[in-house]
Amino acid sequence: MGKTNKIKKRRLEKLACSLIDIYSPSGKEEEVLSFLYRYFCSLKIPVKKQKVDESRYNLVIGDENNRTIPVLCGHLDTAPAFNLDRYESVKKRYVIEGLGAADMKGGCAAIAEAFVCWYENYRKNPPLNLIFVVGEEDTEDGIEEFLKEYRPTWAIVAEPTNLAVCAGHYGYLEVEIATFGYRRHASLANTEHNAIYTMFRAIKKITDFLDKDKKSISYNIRDVHSSDAGFAVPDRCSAWIDVHVPPFEPLEEVAANLRNILEKVFTNPRDSVKFPSFYPGYQISAGFSILGSLKNIYIQKGLKWSVEDFRSHSDANIMKVSGVKPLILGPGQLAKAHSENESISISQLKTASQLYFELLQSISLS
Template sequence: MTTRLEQVWHEIDPDRLKKNLIDMIDIYSPSGKEEDIQLFLEEQLRATGTDVRRQVVDEEERFNLITTMGSDSPDLYLVGHVDTVPAWDIDEYAAVEEWGVIRGLGSADMKGGCAAMVEAWTALATLPEDQRPSLGLLLVVGEEENGDGSARFLEECCPRSVIIGEPTALLPAFDHYGYMEVTLITQGRRIHSSLPELGHNAIESMLRVLLQIERSTAFRQQATKLVYSIREMSSSRAGFVVPDRCEAMIDLHLSPDLSPVTVRTIIEKTLEQARSSIKGLDLEVVFNFEAGGYQLAPEDNTINILEEIYPRLNLPLNLVPFRSHSDGNLFFQAGSKPLILGPGSLETAHTADEQTSFAEVEDAARIYAALALG
């Protein structure tokens, strides 16, 4: 592998990689509006001489891109999602480069990973056809919403292994947190706001419920395994009145050894206690989504490659769990073995200060190429 790897690494072009990453960030591609960036990436991939297939997800304008190389059906796919969350400021989402850091919407989550995968693919495609690894590249839509791009791919194909370029600061994650999304709805009684004693304030009820959840013994017992975050809260808006409806959305990230069934039971018991202790509470709970985490035993070949490559790139090799939700949950449920590994970090993802080190993006391309050849 060493000779081929050195040849492929020589073909990795930092200037081309940086230009492609900046161009990708400059293309606004929130979930549901990914066509422009897919057209851009399709052109990049076709320039390598490999066949590229569009896989329609739900309409002609929304499609995954799939390309393969090698003589056999690939056991390994590089997987990246091209969509982002909506821009915080539609005038300020574009790429800005400063002191080796590239900022902009999607720079970490995960256009940095996608750009590195495309660059690794481009370099691998320079090998003679009989020396190319059996490898697939999948660029999907919709990860930031409901994972419909990956779900569509998995209807047709479930590779043995995938590498997903979510931001991990290049620390390999073979373990993955689970995720649950829960909606709470409280109902009250609307009345003029100068007479609150005659109504029932749905916001006050919701605040009491949320406080009870946070203080519950069960949640404290699972504190090291359960990440609890109130994502959204909204109420009815009807002028100068006591609100009669409040809705809160809760994100729960579960350590790999904590099942959604266990957490659901904890929540249901906690809410039953709230119903009995909060006067006049009218509460509805909806479990919108849940996906269990996983723990993978790293294959010896993969670990051996990482142990060889990371010192050459002057990178620390520490295995960490991935604490967020990703398409890795879907691939694992389908029977694949997902490794989460990419440039950038979750600390800035989905924020107005999203960024990634370009050195990490370049190193990611080299790591992906090494794992593909391995």
């Protein structure tokens, strides 16, 4: 077979649709893993299963014995479906719709096609490995298991960035608040005994602080639950808040401020605040050589070059804590992710895959 140096658009679209059609929320990725493992085996591309738990594993494609080789990374899990009758792919003229199209089965298809194109052209391992991990949307056990065995020097994570290169990454703070009261008959309720009232005050104080003093920080009140008290005063209430902090904001300072605010609101000795997830933001230096390689490719292809910050949490946060230099670059828009009408541009999907392939070529020549 002669060298084409071009990814195959129809094969890419078919793979993206096939991945979307397999329902794979976090913790239930077995079917999509099996499909992708068989896909690479059928093309005689070396692929390794790296065990994560009894039924789930990561996939490592390329030189499995090289523990420090850079990687292209995708996660195969998605958020839960809004409607189990309407999560599958729908291909239209310009877009592919479906659960995970943007986050990030489109990105997974793009990096997979880039590797397939490399093997078709060069018949040898590329200068990067390709990894597909599980659990990114929930426990992050996939990337954590990968980093126990491998420590790549740098990585590109194919999260949806609308093809902007993200060298900066917001930090992520998960806030878990628990408030307690005293169960008693509803007709005898007062604010002192009501766990929900204390929680309302706690959330109001936090949001006032973030809205007025920390406008660069974004947050989401993800869940609020109380004990099922019936016709009685609830004695427990829990809340979880996601806080996304720009790279220049010290995450330790933000956490300390939130703790101080909450401790002034708490009325019960059992009231508490925890930070189960704590991942500082980061900024990769503008002098990083891979940024230069990517910029050259963008200029050659007539694409807009911009370096931005990724606003969400991702496996890149965990990589950075482990000493890896992660960039984020992928097709799709973050605003489309986790939405009921999730979709990805077919044109952007193709462009992303070609970018990844040309980056492999550029690195192999350097």
